[in-house]
Amino acid sequence: MVITLTEPALDKLKTTKIKEQQYPRIDAEVAGGCGMSMKFKLVFDELRPNDSVIEYDGIQIRLDRFTKRYLDEETQIDYNVEEGFLVGESFASSACAIEID
Amino acid sequence: MVEYNDLIFEISRPGRSGYSLPKSDVESVDLQGKLPKHLIRDENEAAELPEVSELQLVRHYTALSNKNHGIDNGFYPLGSCTMKYNPKINEDIARLPGFSRIHPYQSPETAQGALELLYNLQEELAVITGMDAISLQPSAGAQGEWTGLMMVKAYHEKNGENRKKVLVPDSAHGTNPASASVAGFETTTIPSDKDGLVDLEALKQLVNSDTAALMLTNPNTLGLFETEIEEIAQVVHEAGGLLYYDGANANAILGKTTPGAMGFDIVHLNLHKTFTTPHGGGGPGAGPVGVKANLIPYLPVPRIEKDGEDYVLNSDYPLSIGRVKGYHGNFGILVRAYTYIRTMGPEGLRQVSEGAVLHANYLRKKLEEHFDSPYTQLCKHEFVLSGSRQKKLGVRTLDMAKRLLDFGYHPPTIYFPLNVEEGLMIEPTETESKETMDAFAEAMIQIAKEVEEDPEMVLNAPHTTIVGRLDEVQAARKPVVRYTKEKDAEREKETVKA
Ligand SMILES: Cc1ncc(COP(=O)(O)O)c(C=O)c1O
Numbered sequence: 001m002v003i004t005l006t007e008p009a010l011d012k013l014k015t016t017k018i019k020e021q022q023y024p025r026i027d028a029e030v031a032g033g034c035g036m037s038m039k040f041k042l043v044f045d046e047l048r049p050n051d052s053v054i055e056y057d058g059i060q061i062r063l064d065r066f067t068k069r070y071l072d073e074e075t076q077i078d079y080n081v082e083e084g085f086l087v088g089e090s091f092a093s094s095a096c097a098i099e100i101d
Numbered sequence: 102m103v104e105y106n107d108l109i110f111e112i113s114r115p116g117r118s119g120y121s122l123p124k125s126d127v128e129s130v131d132l133q134g135k136l137p138k139h140l141i142r143d144e145n146e147a148a149e150l151p152e153v154s155e156l157q158l159v160r161h162y163t164a165l166s167n168k169n170h171g172i173d174n175g176f177y178p179l180g181s182c183t184m185k186y187n188p189k190i191n192e193d194i195a196r197l198p199g200f201s202r203i204h205p206y207q208s209p210e211t212a213q214g215a216l217e218l219l220y221n222l223q224e225e226l227a228v229i230t231g232m233d234a235i236s237l238q239p240s241a242g243a244q245g246e247w248t249g250l251m252m253v254k255a256y257h258e259k260n261g262e263n264r265k266k267v268l269v270p271d272s273a274h275g276t277n278p279a280s281a282s283v284a285g286f287e288t289t290t291i292p293s294d295k296d297g298l299v300d301l302e303a304l305k306q307l308v309n310s311d312t313a314a315l316m317l318t319n320p321n322t323l324g325l326f327e328t329e330i331e332e333i334a335q336v337v338h339e340a341g342g343l344l345y346y347d348g349a350n351a352n353a354i355l356g357k358t359t360p361g362a363m364g365f366d367i368v369h370l371n372l373h374k375t376f377t378t379p380h381g382g383g384g385p386g387a388g389p390v391g392v393k394a395n396l397i398p399y400l401p402v403p404r405i406e407k408d409g410e411d412y413v414l415n416s417d418y419p420l421s422i423g424r425v426k427g428y429h430g431n432f433g434i435l436v437r438a439y440t441y442i443r444t445m446g447p448e449g450l451r452q453v454s455e456g457a458v459l460h461a462n463y464l465r466k467k468l469e470e471h472f473d474s475p476y477t478q479l480c481k482h483e484f485v486l487s488g489s490r491q492k493k494l495g496v497r498t499l500d501m502a503k504r505l506l507d508f509g510y511h512p513p514t515i516y517f518p519l520n521v522e523e524g525l526m527i528e529p530t531e532t533e534s535k536e537t538m539d540a541f542a543e544a545m546i547q548i549a550k551e552v553e554e555d556p557e558m559v560l561n562a563p564h565t566t567i568v569g570r571l572d573e574v575q576a577a578r579k580p581v582v583r584y585t586k587e588k589d590a591e592r593e594k595e596t597v598k599a
Pocket residue numbers: 181182241242243244274276277318322347349350371386388
């Protein structure tokens with residue numbers, strides 16, 4: 001699994017003050033109802049027992065087993081002021097724009 | 102028996118067939134030159150249909166149907182869906198030839214019995230909901246919502262107003278904003294307060310002369326009763342808006358109160374929930390709508406009415422929104438719902454809601470110390486737990502739901518409503534026994550323990566089902582919905598590699 005950070009994301013992460021006992025993490029967020037959708041977010045929180053750690057340019061990023069299962073092999077983290085951190089691709093199990101072959 | 106777990110394509114053998122026809126006594130004709138070229142299929146393009154015997158076919162599909170989980174073979178606490186037992190007497194009555202063999206094009210004089218049943222059902226549902234008139238046409242909850250909103254639109258237009266906004270709480274079922282949008286409205290979301298109820302102050306800020314209607318479920322999707330409903334109704338009515346009741350949760354209030362008494366103007370019911378008609382694959386749905394007197398002119402036509410001793414179809418309502426469904430709704434389903442109402446009677450229906458509420462609170466209490474409970478007050482027919490405690494240990498609600506499959510239960514509704522983190526929405530219904538609920542609670546508690554002591558067990562679930570954990574990412578992004586030999590070979594190669 002490869003995680004890359006864009007220049008702005010790296011800058012922002014390096015300058016963000018993170019509370020003690022908290023670490024940057026990519027976290028899958030699930031929304032349900034009729035068909036499930038999944039979004040990935042960058043959050044700062046505590047360790048979880050089954051975390052994996054991925055390093056990029058001296059920065060350690062964590063993800064739990066669940067998130068790892070759903071995240072793409074290659075994921076990019078970007079940052080902009082309006083939207084904050086943007087992580088990878090989200091997906092919905094009942095999306096209309098899917099590729100069928 | 103392994104054979105019958107294979108795809109029907111894998112059982113297929115060239116040349117095998119499930120039928121035999123007598124030799125044709127008509128001379129065969131070469132189509133070339135007789136039909137336009139583009140209408141003649143090239144032999145290589147023939148559909149690759151499976152070739153199996155009749156017995157293989159029967160065994161294959163019987164085996165498949167046995168893998169299905171339905172209310173007749175197990176507990177199904179799918180919140181918001183009211184998966185309760187569908188009494189078999191409903192089926193007996195719906196199959197009576199007088200109901201099953203009539204045709205919708207028969208003239209009303211020859212279908213008086215069927216029309217009488219529909220008329221009586223309208224009358225019963227009007228009493229149950231506290232409304233003045235009912236239309237049985239809509240064929241699902243969502244279509245009932247849309248029908249209701251089309252009436253809202255027609256009503257405001259008749260009053261010379263073009264109100265554009267429909268207010269929907271953040272805990273609402275997704276069909277509410279969707280129906281509003283399809284009916285041509287814009288939706289505004291009302292936040293919930295800390296108790297999971299409509300934030301009355303926020304509502305007051307959002308209601309104005311552009312408000313066409315407020316859509317509300319009561320009890321709401323969290324299973325909580327909106328205690329300030331009278332004031333909510335007043336706020337909306339004073340601004341000239343209408344109140345729409347999403348009656349999908351009516352199982353919690355049957356015989357106790359009515360949307361009419363709460364101040365609602367329009368309501369839909371889901372007969373496939375509250376009134377024990379089959380869900381989904383078991384048959385079509387029905388979502389009748391009811392209205393207060395001032396909205397009767399807008400109801401769909403034809404309306405089923407009584408004229409002296411006769412039952413008639415009346416389309417003479419110039420303000421009607423028109424027909425919303427072919428014929429008279431899903432008739433067989435309406436027969437089942439009517440059977441249920443008549444077999445239960447008013448006292449029986451009251452016991453339904455009392456049982457539903459008692460069961461939900463019993464299970465809630467059993468589970469509340471093992472999971473986070475965002476709302477701790479007494480609930481109605483369902484309750485919502487949160488898996489946030491387990492998330493901190495690296496296990497998610499989805500993992501726990503998969504683990505429940507190993508115990509033979511259909512999981513609760515998960516990740517819904519959207520305002521609860523890692524939500525688990527549980528609706529046991531009144532038709533389950535105490536033993537079933539106890540066993541389910543034990544399974545849930547065991548899973549909560551496993552999360553702490555043996556998380557791999559939960560993370561890799563399910564273990565006992567015919568297929569293990571499915572790859573939802575692949576399924577969402579690259580679904581393969583058609584079998585071809587080439588694709589299958591490719592898939593086999595990839596699985597071996599992995
Ligand atoms: C609260 C609520 N409203 C509306 C609906 C929509 O009903 P239907 O699925 O029949 O369209 C549902 C059904 O799932 C529901 O739970």
